[in-house]
Amino acid sequence: MAHVGIIATVGPVSRNPETLRALASAGMTVARLNGSHADLDWHRETIQLIRSVLPDLPILLDVPGRKIRTLQLAHEPRFSAGDRLTLTTDRSHDGRDKVPVNFDGLHEQLRPGVRVFADDGTLAFLVEEVDGRDIHVRALGDGQLRSRKGINVPDVKLGRDLVTSADEAMLAFAAETGVDYVGISFVESAAHVQAIRRLIRNGSPRIVAKVENQGGLDHLDEVIGASDVIMIDRGDLSVETELDRVSLFQKQIIAAAQARGKPVIVATELLHTMIENPYPTKAEISDITNAVLDGASLLMLSGETAVGRFPVEAVARLASVASVASEDVGRITRSPELPQVVRAVHALSRSGEVTGVIVLSRSGYAAGLVAAARPAAPVLAVHSDEGLARSLNLLPGVRAVHVPGFDWDASDPAEAAIAALVARGFLGEADVVLTVAASADESRTDLLTLRTRRLSPGLAIEPQAA
Template identity: 60%
Template sequence: MTSTSIVATIGPATRNAAALQQLHAAGMSVARLNGSHADLNWHRETIQLLRTVIPDVPILLDIPGRKIRTTLLAHEPSFAEGEEIVLTTDADYRGHDKVPVNYDELHLKLRPGVSIYADDGTLAFEVIGISGRDIRLRAKAGGTLRSRKGINVPELDLGRSLLTPRDETMVAFCKETGVDFVGISFVEGADHVQAIRNLINGASPRIVAKVENRGGLDHLEEIAAASDVIMIDRGDLSVETGLDEVSVHQKRIIQVARQYARPVIVATELLHSMIDNPLPTKAEIGDITNAILDGAAAVMLSGETAIGKYPVLCVSRLRSIATAAETYAQRQREARPAGLLAKEREFAQAIRLLAHSNEVDKVVVSSRTGVAARLVAMERIGLPVIAITDDASLARSLRLLPGTTPVVLARDDLHALDAGELVAALQAHGVVDEKDTLLLGRFSATGGSAHTWIQTHQGLGLPLPLVAQSEVEA
């Protein structure tokens, strides 16, 4: 039995008693309903079904909140790169000529040249003109714009109010139907959480705050303090803050939420490939494993269980991945420190502590075998490492080490250089300048090992006195 919870979204593929029982047996911990899809009667019937079939499973209802979406379309337009498409805030259209959105002031907020993204950033457009309620877009790539897909405009603050009339309706519905959690989108501060809590006016449903834009990241601590649960919606987060940074943001959100003892749900595309295929990709397995090892309390499936071909298999696979991750984490907690290179690692740890306590710019390590450079680089000290050697082949191999620049000094004995000569040689190679504060790891052979001393050196001035000493195989 694993401790990681699995949140599974219920949709057309799983909205029946047999499927719900199978999902529960496979390891589903929480049933999620997406309030952006279907109507309240559909959700009411689904909640009743869940309470009848699996009454002990908590229910999370995600409400649309301030998220902008396309409406329910009679026609979902396809387009090629460079073709035009028209969004509109006129609700009378259904997608044949124009695609309506659920924010009736969007046309007032935009201007030509602004980029718009849809469907978790998979579709990108540029605004080329605005006429009345119509927003003319040029597609940056081909695709299809479907019903009730999210619309993002990360360049602009659209100035939407904390609560919409739909929020008030949905929160009242959550209270009436007795769901256990309500998820609120695009939370940017404690005031948004409190506004929802005031509507709830009671202990339940508990609030799941979705962090999915820059505002949420900027006020992360106050959101964690005010809410009951944090959800990382990586779809909108990747569009709003940059795709390349989404994993780093995820780690930070988990870290902050744990400091406030708030459980974190990691959501979006965990097993996206399994919507159509029976096996996940190895990258998906790695993604899920790392989220659990970082401390996520729950992982969430969306389309995988709502509309996918293999919903039960997805939950079963997710449970298996969680078991493997937790087993590894438990073994790591129980394991004794390894004896291999234990003394040598002390050298690298001393380097890291001294570098950060002395505001060092670069670390210089000299060694004939590369062991010292490897130990320091793998300590991930967050500073450039300059590895000095007299072996050109070794120098090339050291380029694999993170943050490491090798320098070959053709000397019979590198250890004969004093600190000033060493810094002058590094300046000649263009890897340090006179403004750098350097931390020098120096070696002198003594029998089968080397005595190491670490000293800081400011520019070409005299080195500071000895501050640490250990032994390391050179």
């Protein structure tokens, strides 16, 4: 059973039925689209393609949000250390003379001496002069500034609206096309998540909050509490904070999310060398292994599967390394900082008797807790809403089953769920299943019940007893 999910970004090299099927066979469990690239028509067609080829696969759409980027450039300038370039908020330019960026107010907030980074910190510049909308910078190293690359200014607090008009348009598009998750950049507060949630109807798409700057770290607990999933974008995080501390921040974020039963995605450069080469470096293998041992729920590939030469090989390698690392799960799930229900599910599912775990999760909270427990038995989550059921497939090790008309208010919803799963062939008469219900409300008691088809209503077990 896969205890770590694999997110693969779909791009030009993987946007075809054959490659999508191969990626899924290799281990892809979630498809990601980067809203900062291509236009909405391209994304709409890609979503339709994924739905037709892999209908049960969750789709994550990254919303550009407050992230500053270069625009699409007709000319992508190369430069050497000491060369002078001009960034501008005048969008009429195309890179030949000046490189335009998407934040109209950037020139108003910069001054000489401020450092500017680009492309996940691989390019660095120093502001020498600001003239109207033009920002004249000096390159601190050799490189090439490409289209749609991120711009970071860690020395300056850039005031930007929590939700922009572009965000609203992208969220409306996400609802229209039925994607399962939206990724929100530079989340620094619960208010930011709540502002996004107000624009989302019927609880879908769910929200992936990206922690990628000091503000996100400073308000980590409230961001985790307000979000459905957390993503550690190590590219921006390394530039916005301290590169030397990124691995420590990763451990901190994962531990905090685990304590709240929230899934965590680790992203950025997991197999960066496989964009051009068929084999990873030993350092990349070590990085992936440590991310899994830290407790990552999902690992994400970007350029490796969007534009790389070896997309299927990259997914297969990531899945293989993650599988090997997942064998050491006992240490992770015995942590006293984890919710009691997580430790109880882990222990009971490994008793040797349990053949399946059934999770009753109307909101997704209980399913997240069960996934964090990394149970030894298969996990089935029943849901009456087709879209919400599919979204639960993002959780590693969880198989969501859509049961139209499922009665959440039945006298015994767990027994109703078991009956529905037996009718659909997921369970047999002799199975011994652990049913789990949990609430984010600390005033309510989480309930675990052990059942067979011959034992009803079952043996109730308090989480503290495990």
